[in-house]
Amino acid sequence: MTAEDYPKPSVTVDVVIITLRDKELQVLLIKRDLAPYRGKWAVPGGFVHIDEALEAAARRELREETGVSEVYLEQLYTFGELGRDPRGRVISVAYIALVPAPLAVTAGSDAREARWWPIGELPPLAFDHNQILQYALTRLRYKIEYSPVGFRLMPEKFTLSALQKAYEIILGEPLDKRNFRRRINEAKVIEPTDTYHSGEGRPARLYRFRRDAIAEVKARRLFP
Amino acid sequence: MTAEDYPKPSVTVDVVIITLRDKELQVLLIKRDLAPYRGKWAVPGGFVHIDEALEAAARRELREETGVSEVYLEQLYTFGELGRDPRGRVISVAYIALVPAPLAVTAGSDAREARWWPIGELPPLAFDHNQILQYALTRLRYKIEYSPVGFRLMPEKFTLSALQKAYEIILGEPLDKRNFRRRINEAKVIEPTDTYHSGEGRPARLYRFRRDAIAEVKARRLFP
DNA sequence: TCAAAAGTGTTTGTGGTACACCCATGG
DNA sequence: CCATGGGTGTACCACAAACACTTTTGA
Numbered sequence: 001m002t003a004e005d006y007p008k009p010s011v012t013v014d015v016v017i018i019t020l021r022d023k024e025l026q027v028l029l030i031k032r033d034l035a036p037y038r039g040k041w042a043v044p045g046g047f048v049h050i051d052e053a054l055e056a057a058a059r060r061e062l063r064e065e066t067g068v069s070e071v072y073l074e075q076l077y078t079f080g081e082l083g084r085d086p087r088g089r090v091i092s093v094a095y096i097a098l099v100p101a102p103l104a105v106t107a108g109s110d111a112r113e114a115r116w117w118p119i120g121e122l123p124p125l126a127f128d129h130n131q132i133l134q135y136a137l138t139r140l141r142y143k144i145e146y147s148p149v150g151f152r153l154m155p156e157k158f159t160l161s162a163l164q165k166a167y168e169i170i171l172g173e174p175l176d177k178r179n180f181r182r183r184i185n186e187a188k189v190i191e192p193t194d195t196y197h198s199g200e201g202r203p204a205r206l207y208r209f210r211r212d213a214i215a216e217v218k219a220r221r222l223f224p
Numbered sequence: 225m226t227a228e229d230y231p232k233p234s235v236t237v238d239v240v241i242i243t244l245r246d247k248e249l250q251v252l253l254i255k256r257d258l259a260p261y262r263g264k265w266a267v268p269g270g271f272v273h274i275d276e277a278l279e280a281a282a283r284r285e286l287r288e289e290t291g292v293s294e295v296y297l298e299q300l301y302t303f304g305e306l307g308r309d310p311r312g313r314v315i316s317v318a319y320i321a322l323v324p325a326p327l328a329v330t331a332g333s334d335a336r337e338a339r340w341w342p343i344g345e346l347p348p349l350a351f352d353h354n355q356i357l358q359y360a361l362t363r364l365r366y367k368i369e370y371s372p373v374g375f376r377l378m379p380e381k382f383t384l385s386a387l388q389k390a391y392e393i394i395l396g397e398p399l400d401k402r403n404f405r406r407r408i409n410e411a412k413v414i415e416p417t418d419t420y421h422s423g424e425g426r427p428a429r430l431y432r433f434r435r436d437a438i439a440e441v442k443a444r445r446l447f448p
Numbered sequence: 449t450c451a452a453a454a455g456t457g458t459t460t461g462t463g464g465t466a467c468a469c470c471c472a473t474g475g
Numbered sequence: 476c477c478a479t480g481g482g483t484g485t486a487c488c489a490c491a492a493a494c495a496c497t498t499t500t501g502a
Contacts, residue, residue, distance in 0.1 A: 006234075006271060006273070006274065007274045008232040008233070008234055008235065008274070009232070009235055009272065009274060010230075010232055011232065011233055011235060011304075011315055047230060048233065048304070048315075049230070050230065050231045050232070050233060050313055051306065051313075052306075053304055053305050053306050054302065054303075054304030054305070054315065055304075075301060075302060077299060078278065078299065078302045078317050079278075080235075080272070080277055080278030080279075080317065081277050081278070082275065082276075082277050089274055089275070091235055091272075091278065091317075093302050093304065093315075159454085160454085160455090161453075161454075176492075176493070176494085177454090177455085177456095178455090178456070178457080178493095178494085179491075179492065179493085181455080181456085182457095183491090198500080198501085199452090199453080199501095200451080200452050200453065200500090200501075200502095201451075201452035201453030201454070201499080201500065201501080202452075202453055202454045202455080202498065202499040202500050202501095203453090203454080203499075203500065204453075204454055204455090205454085205455095383481085384481085384482090385480075385481075400465075400466070400467080401481090401482085401483095402466095402467085402482090402483070402484075403464075403465065403466085405482080405483085406484095407464095422473080422474085423474095423479090423480080424473090424474075424475095424478085424479050424480065425472080425473065425474080425478080425479035425480030425481065426471065426472040426473050426474095426479080426480060426481045426482080427472075427473065427480095427481080428480075428481055428482090429481085429482090
């Protein structure tokens with residue numbers, strides 16, 4: 001027997017697109033203008049083309065909604081319960097994308113309504129997208145503990161204070177400045193540039209992420 | 225436009241079934257008796273039925289191959305590159321299953337050849353199953369660091385020495401007996417039974433996994 | 449000269465790791 | 476009584492957390 005003997009489920013990708021705006025984590029959502037869930041907000045997504053790899057489909061969605069595609073993108077989980085889409089059997093592969101703050105200016109180019117939502121003030125969502133979004137946020141908070149993904153939300157050059165504020169927003173707690181700088185330094189994931197940022201107060205040195213820093217350090221073993 | 229306007233990919237589940245046998249981690253593989261990759265070994269899997277949830281399909285595969293289904297089963301990753309299956313566009317959702325040692329006696333009930341392979345002596349595999357298997361092993365070794373999944377490879381009752389040996393096999397390194405016992409105790413994930421195991425030497429107390437121990441402890445934060 | 453943010457070391461406490469001996473049973 | 480595996484406590488070291496003042500610039 002071959003694959004063609006059976007009716008097949010549809011396959012979609014949904015991309016949870018996250019950025020840092022206005023000192024908050026924000027998520028890009030689209031207002032649905034078609035049934036089902038017409039008028040509800042949803043995570044951007046769409047069907048996977050037959051000649052398109054999964055990650056390529058996710059990058060296409062990302063580009064369609066934000067105009068960027070060369071950003072951090074990671075597969076999260078595949079949702080395949082029965083009845084999660086009233087149109088029929090739909091399996092959805094969820095991705096998370098992290099968009100650097102200054103790139104996240106325009107949200108969508110076509111006619112549909114799209115906007116950034118602070119993660120603390122989300123509207124009711126279509127389908128099981130609430131579950132998908134919560135999953136993405138959990139993964140982000142978890143991953144930031146042992147992997148330098150936080151930098152993917154920063155512009156190319158940034159001050160240490162800005163980086164610290166980003167971490168504080170993601171983790172939801174204040175951090176000590178000296179300890180923060182020591183650990184960042186020891187992790188060897190950023191390098192100084194020779195430029196400075198002038199604003200109020202003393203100018204701050206700008207740093208950049210070291211692209212050769214593939215430091216995914218092993219977490220501490222707990223069991224046992 | 226609707227889902228039905230497009231040709232759809234096929235969706236399969238592949239289940240990496242792992243157990244502890246003969247002081248080794250072993251994986252259940254099936255010898256393919258059909259093209260493509262006829263004669264090669266493959267991870268058990270099959271097409272997802274149109275009226276079957278993803279995890280249900282994985283449990284069905286698991287039950288067909290091992291006779292058990294009430295075991296640890298976790299979704300790993302979804303593989304959706306073009307060209308990964310010569311029969312056409314196939315998207316595969318990979319799962320990992322951990323089968324307790326004494327349940328892993330019979331491997332397969334139908335005519336196909338199936339056997340357990342030590343993970344250090346794997347044969348050439350069909351499709352991209354080598355990649356899937358390596359992914360599963362990485363996830364297992366990683367997850368055992370912060371979550372009590374190791375117990376899912378143990379029988380219902382076990383001695384502390386047997387548990388330690390299991391951890392040593394999974395992690396591939398010797399552990400200190402006193403430190404091991406202290407950490408297991410502090411984690412509060414097992415409880416003593418009032419039965420003992422007699423063999424050579426002094427009888428050992430048998431313990432069981434505390435099912436209410438949902439201790440997925442947060443790993444130490446590294447950045448920063 | 450004042451406000452505002454940048455930058456910089458030391459002390460203390462907790463937790464991980466290393467390590468050796470006595471105990472209970474069966475043959 | 477001997478072989479075999481079961482069971483137990485402490486000392487040291489490394490790293491994380493707490494903590495306050497000086498420096499540089501622009502207004």
